[in-house]
Ligand SMILES: [Zn+2]
């Protein structure tokens with residue numbers, strides 16, 4: 001099969017790999033229909049997030065089951081599924097306490113990061129990490145379920161309440177999802193994004209949602225102390241997020257950025273009653289609820305480009321991934337397709 005493999009110099013190469021087969025009783029092989037290109041993937045290629053050279057990248061996968069192991073009982077060939085790429089062992093002390101996203105064996109278990117992922121024609125995964133799609137849910141909607149699960153976890157950790165003023169820093173797919181979900185929950189969301197393409201795309205998206213009250217703005221126009229909840233979906237904006245938060249505000253750090261640092265004065269946090277919250281990606285218990293919630297949310301409008309595996313260089317251009325540097329965006333959610341139907 002064709003697969004996009006991470007090279008030691010942090011580039012991608014299209015290679016031929018043997019197609020994965022069922023080896024364990026709970027293995028399932030999926031024919032990948034499409035896989036979202038995530039901000040984390042972009043971060044890997046730009047040196048902001050670590051991944052293991054030699055892995056097939058890609059973790060936001062949807063597709064169709066083609067082969068199941070002898071012990072698989074909940075899935076059958078032909079089922080349409082979405083993958084939960086945040087694997088867990090179920091046995092370590094964190095898993096036994098229910099904190100699955102802090103599984104001690106998580107390193108080595110993140111598909112597309114340190115174990116083969118889904119920028120490929122086929123993907124093998126254990127049965128429990130695949131979820132059947134509700135009837136009628138399009139693959140374009142389902143491909144946003146994994147990011148939606150992250151956003152649900154982070155907004156819950158940020159104690160989002162109806163009527164909250166929420167400022168979302170970063171208007172990429174994750175920022176748009178945060179604003180969408182905050183709006184859905186009855187909060188007043190402002191989305192701040194410096195990139196003109198992404199600002200325009202976000203405005204168009206929310207304008208098409210009846211009843212949406214999300215506003216889209218430039219980051220410089222967001223006033224200090226104007227939000228009960230600030231979500232940094234970019235990663236290096238913690239200091240700015242603390243300025244924007246009102247007294248007693250909550251700040252959720254959501255963007256993965258290996259090199260970002262911040263200087264905070266503990267006395268400011270204390271006097272102003274600020275909470276700085278890190279929630280990680282998501283607890284897998286949330287995933288099944290994300291599949292359900294996706295029934296109610298027009299997620300497919302976030303997908304701006306479908307790029308075939310063979311043309312992956314176009315996806316990098318669209319996401320402003322130039323060798324060793326970041327360039328402007330000309331896309332929102334880009335998905336890599338393998339030629340199957342949507
Ligand atoms: Zn992702």
Ligand SMILES: [Zn+2]
Pocket residue numbers: 088089090091092093094095102103104105
């Ligand atoms: Zn574990």
